[in-house]
Amino acid sequence: MTEPTSAKAIVVFDIDGVIRDVGGSYRRALADTVEHFTANAYRPTPLDIDQLKSEGIWNNDWEASQELIYRYFVDKSIPREELQLDYNTIVAFFQSRYRGPNPENWTGYICDEPLLLQSSYFDQLTSVGIEWGFFSGATRASATYVLEKRLGLKSPILVAMEDAPGKPDPTGLFATVHLLALDKLQPVIYAGDTVADMYTVEKARSVEPERTWIGVGILPPHVQETVARRDAYAQTLREAGAAIILSNVEELTSVQIQELLR
Template sequence: MTEQTNPLVIFDIDGVIRDVGGSYRRAIADTVEHFTANAYRPTSLDIDQLKSEGVWNNDWEASQELIYRYFEKAIPREQLQLDYNTIVAFFQSRYRGPDPDNWTGYICDEPLLLQSSYFEQLTLAGIGWGFFSGATRASANYILQKRLGLKSPILVAMEDAPSKPDPTGLFATIRLLGLDKLQPVIYTGDTVADMYTVEKARIIEPNRTWIGVGILPPHVQETVARREAYAETLREAGAAIVLSNVQELTSVQIEQLLR
């Protein structure tokens, strides 16, 4: 690849770099169950259906929305006295654990979905890479630095940019990656919001090649039917290709996408 055409690959983290089926998603279910007085615990499919709307990338807001939707069958939303900060605090007590300085929660058991050597292979191929995630910076760095051992990775996290599908964070990641000669950008993600982010970036900067790559999170790969339905949802949202694991996005695959 020549310098002018060297692409940048930017990664979402949750569902791409780590499996959050038993962590973030479990914390969503716990939170909704708690604030509906144990009356409703959303299934994995319920959460997928909400996220397929493309605007619920923030899991705290997703939890609140599911609580609202449960109660508004009987009570108008505006009459519900939900306190967002209380919802966030409960969610974090499950995800991180009760002690914010010594994490013992679900985050500690998240399976990794790749090996750090994958990034070394991209670098050797002349491909720049970084991360744009809706996770908090602390949570993202826990997985990138502590678990994967990456040194000072380029990262734009929840605190740094508006929530997806707003592409502001995607542009910020590109800037942090350094010299920009309008290289092609590939963004990998596991949700509709991730693919919408690419579509919105293309509208703002049409002179650049933008490619959305869908990654199937582990929880949707348990049955063929669910896997195929989820893949089709990502394609309809704009994914150029849908992969079972991010490590399938090799330098050879990237070259094929850019042809």
Template sequence: MPYALCPMPHDPCPIFMTEKFSPKAIAVFDIDGVIRDVSGSYRRAIADTVEYFTNQAYRPTPLEIDQLKSEGVWNNDWEASQELIYRYFQSQGQPREQLQLDYNDIVTFFQSRYRGTDPNNFTGYICDEPLLLQPSYLEQLTQANIAWGFFSGATRGSANYVLQKRLGLQSPVLISMEDAPGKPDPTGLFATVQILDNGCDALPTVVYVGDTVADMYTVEKARNQQPHRTWIGVGVLPPHVQETAARRDAYAETLKKAGAAIVLSNVQELTPEQIQKLDG
């Protein structure tokens, strides 16, 4: 897949594009599980896909999907679906080398559930995703001179659906699946920050907000590759893990072990004051 590692200019709030503006900090947000609740969409599509390609023999539970993602390398839900299918058949004594899985077929089936079957309109699970953030929160960041944007493993179409159509944002800074390698590779995070810091001489602290181990590993890799800048990982608990205290606490501990400086119940708890506190 070709990647646009030097993305075309976006049109965020004009305050971020003036020559004199130097943001106090930069906040970059993952989308799935942070901006929108995907427990009934992406994760449901994973379960549907695995069930279909195992001939209805196995449907992974939300906990099993979380356990897979806690390995830190399955941020792509198409690849996660394929891996769960492989692992099921391996558990039945069939080596993966002997399986005839077609990745493109897996992607097509997954998308038929998540996006829907209408090629021109979203009609699938994506239409029912609850929002976890309101535009007024982003305006608070703008007023506090905190630049913000999005780096997500979601496709550009899916990401723009929630950012532009659902939240009403005008051309937000976005690096999506098509623009950079998948997490935990930090290339996409670097590209997002490059747009947001507007070439200023100072190097504002970057806070990356995500809900998975891969998100926190991305921050760690960014820190190792660009140690001259301060990188902070902030974990957010996706709604589906907050149903019981035990699961919530276990998930929070997993994010902390992966490098999260703090773990929040909702992204909007990351106020400008909290960002300043983290920046120290």
């Protein structure tokens, strides 16, 4: 039987790396973009991308692409100020790979993203009184595509890129919680796969210490290919503040939520 505390919990989910596997989509588009703007001289590896994101401030993949391009040229002794990088051009190229060349008819990498859970998982949370929603750095169109078209959710609570500053700023997390909360004392669990996600929880706790904030680290598929990499990534998330590390978001059951709130 579910305890009263778990029935009052709010669970907010990141999307990329938690709800869908973006190893062959967002991350592939990021690598394509860096390769294109370095004239095919440098294609970042998945580990290169993870190392950048471990800094905790590169949650936006467009900005991450630009930063890796900058760093490549800086390593070649070309100062940033001498580079003529146009951010909008970088974004447009990235989107041409991720969504496809036609913004009205998506044919890009997004169409092939594996889902990491079943929609019935959310039904299970609802059945025991757990409120849930999404806070993601993905664009609203991209997030809605996976939540509504792929998973079949009906108008879920969602705060996306256009709605709030990027992580680790906690504004978007607060906005999601306020759309779900019945009272200010409900504990909040945020499930994410990056250092920025865990930093967001830490910042939220510092701003609203009267509420319980718990960060749950979810290991994205691309880091689970070897034990060494999985363990290193898990340790990075723990050091960033994760209370627990899970291999898949469906492991965050109502029983596990109950344990976290004790």
